[in-house]
Amino acid sequence: MAEAPEIARSGPRRRTVLAALAPIAPLALVGCAAEERPPAPAPGPQPPAKDALVMVIRHAEKPYAGDTGEDDEGNDDAGSLAVRGRRRAEALPQLFAPTPGALLPRPTVIFAGGAARSRQTVAPLAEALRTPVRADLAVGREADLARAVLAARAPVLVCWEHTGVPRLVSALGAD
Numbered sequence: 001m002a003e004a005p006e007i008a009r010s011g012p013r014r015r016t017v018l019a020a021l022a023p024i025a026p027l028a029l030v031g032c033a034a035e036e037r038p039p040a041p042a043p044g045p046q047p048p049a050k051d052a053l054v055m056v057i058r059h060a061e062k063p064y065a066g067d068t069g070e071d072d073e074g075n076d077d078a079g080s081l082a083v084r085g086r087r088r089a090e091a092l093p094q095l096f097a098p099t100p101g102a103l104l105p106r107p108t109v110i111f112a113g114g115a116a117r118s119r120q121t122v123a124p125l126a127e128a129l130r131t132p133v134r135a136d137l138a139v140g141r142e143a144d145l146a147r148a149v150l151a152a153r154a155p156v157l158v159c160w161e162h163t164g165v166p167r168l169v170s171a172l173g174a175d
Contacts (some may be wrong), residue, residue: 060085145173
């Protein structure tokens with residue numbers, strides 16, 4: 001994969017930027033060619049694009065053992081994000097275009113696992129980008145998710161539970 005042009009005059013290169021994002025959310029990229037947009041697909045099933053850009057992140061922080069998160073109505077819920085995770089989710093839109101200074105391409109489609117934490121992680125981004133979230137597949141259905149991701153128009157963002165990420169990456173045909 002060729003390195004992208006520098007972000008600023010003396011700023012880091014793309015590889016460095018992606019490595020720097022690891023503390024925000026682990027990121028796995030499959031393919032490249034973020035600068036090129038394929039034409040709209042013809043009706044019917046299409047073979048996956050060879051240069052599809054798929055960005056995979058883990059959901060934001062869950063509550064520590066013995067603590068609870070907050071559901072969307074502000075009620076205690078162990079299955080929801082911790083306050084720290086909600087803050088991280090609220091910062092996620094700053095990473096994606098068209099936000100000024102964004103480091104990553106705007107996802108055309110956003111997928112989230114069926115669990116509340118994955119949906120809560122991408123909700124602020126989806127709202128900022130006015131992009132719907134597809135949350136109809138649960139952890140354990142990574143092969144189905146991979147087919148849906150590869151059929152979608154790139155770039156695609158997937159927020160998934162950490163135990164399913166290796167299965168998803170494998171189902172996408174990557175190492």
